[in-house]
Amino acid sequence: MSEQKQSERVPAKILLRDIAAKAYQKAWDAKNRGEKVGWCASNFPQEIATALDVAVVYPENQAAAISAKGGGLRMCEHAEGMGYSNDICAYARISLAYADLKSAEEMEMPQPDFVLCCNNICNCMIKWYENIAHELNIPMILIDIPFKNDYETDDDSVEYIKAQFDQAIKDLEKITGKTFSEERFKEVCEISQRTARAWLKAASFCAYEPSPLNGFDLFNHMAVAVCARGTVEAAEAFEQLAEEYEQAVKEGSSTYKGEQKYRVLFEGIACWPYLRATSTPLKEMGINVTATVYATAFGVIYNNSAEMMRAYSYVPNCVSVERAADMRVNVGRENKIDGAVIHTNRSCKLWSGIMPEIERRIRDELKIPTVTFDGDQADPRVFSEAQYNTRIQALCEVMAGNKEAAK
Amino acid sequence: MSNLQEKLAQLENIADNPGKQLDKLVAQGKKVVGCFPGYTPGEIVQAAGMVPFGIWGAEIELSAAKKYFPPFYSALAQSCLELGLTGKLDKLSAAIIPALTDTLKCLGQNWKVGVPNVPYIHLVHPQNRKIQAGVTYLAKQYRKIAKELSAVSGQEVTEAGLQKAIDNFNKHRAVMREFSETAALYPDLISPKQRNAVIKSGLFMDRNEHAKLTAEIIAECKKQEPKPWPGPKVVITGIIADSPALLGILADNKFAVVADEVAQESRQFRADVPKDADPFVGMARQWADLEGCSMAYDPYKKRGGMIADMAKKHGADGVIYLQTKFCDNEEFDYPIVKKDLDKAGLPSVNIEVDQQMRSYEQARTALQTFAEVISA
Numbered sequence: 025m026s027e028q029k030q031s032e033r034v035p036a037k038i039l040l041r042d043i044a045a046k047a048y049q050k051a052w053d054a055k056n057r058g059e060k061v062g063w064c065a066s067n068f069p070q071e072i073a074t075a076l077d078v079a080v081v082y083p084e085n086q087a088a089a090i091s092a093k094g095g096g097l098r099m100c101e102h103a104e105g106m107g108y109s110n111d112i113c114a115y116a117r118i119s120l121a122y123a124d125l126k127s128a129e130e131m132e133m134p135q136p137d138f139v140l141c142c143n144n145i146c147n148c149m150i151k152w153y154e155n156i157a158h159e160l161n162i163p164m165i166l167i168d169i170p171f172k173n174d175y176e177t178d179d180d181s182v183e184y185i186k187a188q189f190d191q192a193i194k195d196l197e198k199i200t201g202k203t204f205s206e207e208r209f210k211e212v213c214e215i216s217q218r219t220a221r222a223w224l225k226a227a228s229f230c231a232y233e234p235s236p237l238n239g240f241d242l243f244n245h246m247a248v249a250v251c252a253r254g255t256v257e258a259a260e261a262f263e264q265l266a267e268e269y270e271q272a273v274k275e276g277s278s279t280y281k282g283e284q285k286y287r288v289l290f291e292g293i294a295c296w297p298y299l300r301a302t303s304t305p306l307k308e309m310g311i312n313v314t315a316t317v318y319a320t321a322f323g324v325i326y327n328n329s330a331e332m333m334r335a336y337s338y339v340p341n342c343v344s345v346e347r348a349a350d351m352r353v354n355v356g357r358e359n360k361i362d363g364a365v366i367h368t369n370r371s372c373k374l375w376s377g378i379m380p381e382i383e384r385r386i387r388d389e390l391k392i393p394t395v396t397f398d399g400d401q402a403d404p405r406v407f408s409e410a411q412y413n414t415r416i417q418a419l420c421e422v423m424a425g426n427k428e429a430a431k
Numbered sequence: 432m433s434n435l436q437e438k439l440a441q442l443e444n445i446a447d448n449p450g451k452q453l454d455k456l457v458a459q460g461k462k463v464v465g466c467f468p469g470y471t472p473g474e475i476v477q478a479a480g481m482v483p484f485g486i487w488g489a490e491i492e493l494s495a496a497k498k499y500f501p502p503f504y505s506a507l508a509q510s511c512l513e514l515g516l517t518g519k520l521d522k523l524s525a526a527i528i529p530a531l532t533d534t535l536k537c538l539g540q541n542w543k544v545g546v547p548n549v550p551y552i553h554l555v556h557p558q559n560r561k562i563q564a565g566v567t568y569l570a571k572q573y574r575k576i577a578k579e580l581s582a583v584s585g586q587e588v589t590e591a592g593l594q595k596a597i598d599n600f601n602k603h604r605a606v607m608r609e610f611s612e613t614a615a616l617y618p619d620l621i622s623p624k625q626r627n628a629v630i631k632s633g634l635f636m637d638r639n640e641h642a643k644l645t646a647e648i649i650a651e652c653k654k655q656e657p658k659p660w661p662g663p664k665v666v667i668t669g670i671i672a673d674s675p676a677l678l679g680i681l682a683d684n685k686f687a688v689v690a691d692e693v694a695q696e697s698r699q700f701r702a703d704v705p706k707d708a709d710p711f712v713g714m715a716r717q718w719a720d721l722e723g724c725s726m727a728y729d730p731y732k733k734r735g736g737m738i739a740d741m742a743k744k745h746g747a748d749g750v751i752y753l754q755t756k757f758c759d760n761e762e763f764d765y766p767i768v769k770k771d772l773d774k775a776g777l778p779s780v781n782i783e784v785d786q787q788m789r790s791y792e793q794a795r796t797a798l799q800t801f802a803e804v805i806s807a
Contacts, residue, residue, distance in 0.1 A: 107766030111503065112759050143558065146533050150558060150728055151763035157730045158767060164730040166559055170568075171530040173539065173553035180571045184557060187564030345540040368501055373759060376501045377537025381544055 036265035037245070043257050044247045047081075051134050054079035060137035060200045063119075063156065065149050066250045067321070067339050068142035068167060069332070071216055072192055074254030075209040076202045080140060081133040082251050086122065087115035089247075091296040091402035093130035100403050113371040114402035116152035123156050138162050138199050140192075144169035144342040146374045163199055165192045169337045173344050177337045185333040212254045213332065217325065219253040222262035224323035229269035230314040230359045235287070236272035238280035239313025240303050243294045249322035285310030286423045289356045289386070292367030292375060293318055297404035298412075305413050306365075309420045315359040317351050345378050349385035356390050362423045364394040365416065370406045393422035435651035438644060439625045445635055446628035446673075449484075450519060452635045456482055457522045462584050465526040465549065466634075467511060468535065468670070469694045469726060470556060472527070472714055474704065475577050477596040477638070480586035481524065485634025486511055487671060487695055490786045499541040505757040506786035507671065508538045515546035524583050527552040527576065531726040532760050552579050558728040560719045569715035577711075593710040603638040604700035606645050611690060611697060613649045615745055616657040618664075618687030624678040626688055630696045631673055660687050663805045666742045668692040668734075668768070669753030670725075670761060674784055676791045677753075683795075684802040689745035692738050693753070698724055725760040734764055735771025742777050748805040749778040751798070756785035778805050 055061045064073065064080035073080045090099055096114060103117035104110055106124060110117075122128055126135060141153040141164060150166065157164035167188045170181045193204050226245075229236050245265065252258040272278060288306075290313040295302050306313065321339050326332040337343075340351055356364065364386055368376050383394050395415040400406035445452050456463050462481040466473055473483030488507035495516035496509040514520050526549050528539035543551040554572060557565040577588035607630065614626045621629075629648060633641040662685025672678070672693045681688065691697045702720060707713030721727050723734040738750055750772055754761055765781060772779045780801040782794050 107769060109754075109759075109762040109765070111757055112762050116763075147531075147536075147558075148533055148759055148763075151725070151760055154728070154730050154732060155763055155767060158732040166728060166730075168558040168565075168728070170555040170557065171536045173530075173543070173551075180568060184559075184564050184568035187562065188559055191559075191562060191564075345544060370503060373504070373757075374533035374536060377499075377504060377534065378540050380499055380501070381541060 033264070036261050036268050037241070039257075039261040039264065040245050040248045043252050043255070043261055044085075046257075047251045047255075048133055051079040051081045055134040061134045062138045062140050063136040063153075064140040065142045065145070065153070067144050067336065068140045069189065069336055070254050071209060071212050071332075072189065072196060073140065074216075075212045076193075076196055076200065076204055078196060078200050078202060083119040083122075084115050085247050085250055086128075086131050086133055087118040087402050088294075088296045090118055090122075090128050090130040091404070092299060094297070095128055095130040096297050096402045097404050099128060110403070113146075113148050113152070114400055115371065116148060118402055119152065120155060120159075123160060136160065136162055138196075139164045140196075141165065142167045142169060142336070144336055144339045146341055146372070148373065163195070165195050167192055167336075169342055171342055172337065172347070175344060175347050177334045181337065182330055182333045185337065186329070189333070213326075215256055215259055216254045218259040219249070219255070219262055220323040220325055222259055222266055223249045223253075224320060224325070226262055226266040226269055227320050227323070228358075229266070229273065232273050233287075233360065234276075234278055234284040235280065235312055235314050236269040236278045238278070238303075239290060239316060240294075240299070241279055242316060242319035243299075246319050246322060249319075253322065280307075280312045282307060283310050284312045286362045286420065287312055287314040287360055288419075289313070289315040289352060289359075289361045289364040290367070291317065291352065291364055291379070292369050293372065293401040295367060295399040295407055296402055298399070298407050298409070301407070301409050302399075302412060305416045309416065311416070311420065313365075315355045315361050317355055320355065341374050345381055348378060349382045349389075352382060352386050353389045356386065356392070361390065361392060362426065363392050363419050365419065366394055366396040367399050368396050370398065370400040371402065393419055393426070395419045433651075435620060435648065438648050438651065439621070439629065442632040442644060442648075443625060443628040446632040449489075449635045453484060453520075453522055456484070462524040463522065464580065464583070465520060465523040467526065467528040467538070468507070469529065469531065469698070469724075470718060470721075471529060471554070472573055472576065473638070474593060474596040474600050474714065475573060475580060475588060476527075477599065478588045478593040479577065479580035479584045481580065481584050482637060484523065485631075485695075486514070486520070486526070487634070487673070488786050489514060490674070493787065495545075499545060500537070503757055504537075505534055505755055507755060507758075508534045510786050512538060512541055512545065515542055515549060520546070520549060523549045525550045525552050525580065527554055529554045529556055531556055532758075534758070550583070552576055556718055556727070560721075560728065566712060566715045566719050569718055570709065570711040573711045573714055590710055597704045597710055597713065599639055601703040603633065603642040604703055606642040606649070607633065607700040608697075610645050610649055613652050615664075615687070615689035617652045617655070618660045618662075618689075619658050620652055620655070622678075623681040623686065623688050624675060627673050627678055627696070634695075661685065662687055663748045663802050664689045664746055665749050665751050665805075666690045666692065666738055666745065666747045667751045667753060668738055669784065670694045670755040670758055671784070672696065672753050674786070674788070674791075676788075677782070677784060677794060680791060680795050680798050684798055686751075686798070686802060689747050690741045692723060692734070692741060694724065694726070725764045732764070732767050735768035736775075738768065739772055739775035739777055743775070747777070749780070749801065751801070752779055752781045754781055754783045756783050
């Protein structure tokens, strides 16, 4: 940061907000120029589209934004009117509704000319994108990442994933008329790595006591890690974010206002329709979120193409229960948590279906209390504020007792 | 009791009592491998000298499984796990649980943790199944599973042995396809419950023995002239259609099931394993060629059109979509299948089914109304 004073800089959080907006504007501009624009799954290897300079937008981001701004119920109900069960993932319902309505006041994005799907977060993604592709009569590219039972990804899977990368590049060239350059791909991979390292570094400051950040900040910044991780601007903004946290550690300041009495793991996707309702009780009781496996899921690290294939298979929802539990236990241990708040997310079958076992392992290994609450990432009908408050209170009491006993 | 009814009762008894059948097989000194939904490679199990045994849940109380699954999980997955956790499947030598859906991925992981005495065998069907890399990947998976099964049985799976098992299974499939056509012609002789029982019992038996008994049932039917059926004819589709209560409602309303597009039924035998110099590749090609299944990647959404063609071919008056509760793969398919059926001028009804259902009154009313509508 040499000559420029910290105070003169545009804060990283503003930069990050602008980058997300710019990424969507870029897609609108491409659409207006008559170029093809895609809808892309959050953990699809974005390196491919970025290297081809193909604009894509992210339905998961959009669904989160729509629900955070209060449009979740309206969109979910529209999808239900189309014949979709309310059991289906609310992101998918919102997205299917948007593809039908072509408008949502909370967040607009261009309609797709193709879809890029990757099932390393769930197979539900495949069904959702199949339906969009069919309804809009547009091509679909799928990268299928086999769900793992072993701790490590085997060579057979890597070979299969690699062949799909090659196929996806060919298909995308054909759809968009653009030409793939190996050199540009390498460059994008390097930038993505720089972004991922900076993002992970910024998130790692949660380990400090007190943490220089309110853990909920990560949910907000995550949009850039999803939609712009192949850009230099994103890398620089996350590097600046990390510097700001470093500075805050030196100054003893934090974006978390108030005393940080307890540190917790917040497990699961944020309850977007109730961000305030889920963060306020934590703040009132002096609880800061210092660990989350979700935010760091977008810090995909690799050194070569084989490692890249593997890295995309190690995202939290693609791994065995043992590895999934270790991810939580490790981040909890590194960030010195006193307890865990677990979101039983009605939308996410995969996440919720192994969470009871993971919860037992978190308790056993870290010897900490955990609580669960019922909610949903985007459908506001599932969450109960009273249940949430009671559970957080109960957690707080046990954490307080543990701290007292440790004195 | 006629010859036909005796033979039907024999298979119905097996379909209704899989636990007893498991005991019987084990008492005969056979090793038995649990084959969970769906597309579990029974041929490899047979080639390893063991009996593939279908595990498709049960209508039982859920208790132990609730420690692993949240309430919004399909009863099919929960009851499979419950059977394992409560020791009902201890006699299995292994359990093959494909990771075809998010629910099945979690069932596999929870089985591994909760039922360690019945070794879990993991199987991932590639979703990009039509490209060469997908076929190669699945063939390698099958080879890996063959080794795991050989270790359980002590009998090596050779290519020749596997080809023989594939031939056996293909013969069984041909008989089952013929049975489905026969049941459509003789609804006065074979009720919806009996049709299901004949098909379902095959999941619990040696396929050769089952093919022989089914062929005898077909022959008995064919001794008679088909009679015109006064009730509505339907195609059913879904994951499972084996609820006795539901099948009873179909019979009460004179529905004849003239064809099915059900995962537990015709999808198991709709297509043979194609011939290939490498039998493992042949098996992988069967998955690559499969169409119209909600668990297999299909951006063209062919299922609705396939059901419409099936209905036309069999002179069906309508389609019953049996929606397994909390099965999102099926829930995603429904609106598109419905549109395709509407386009084809075929009436359809969506009936939610669940192995935990206590009251079928809503289903009864909906099916009664549907029968009246399509018979009008």
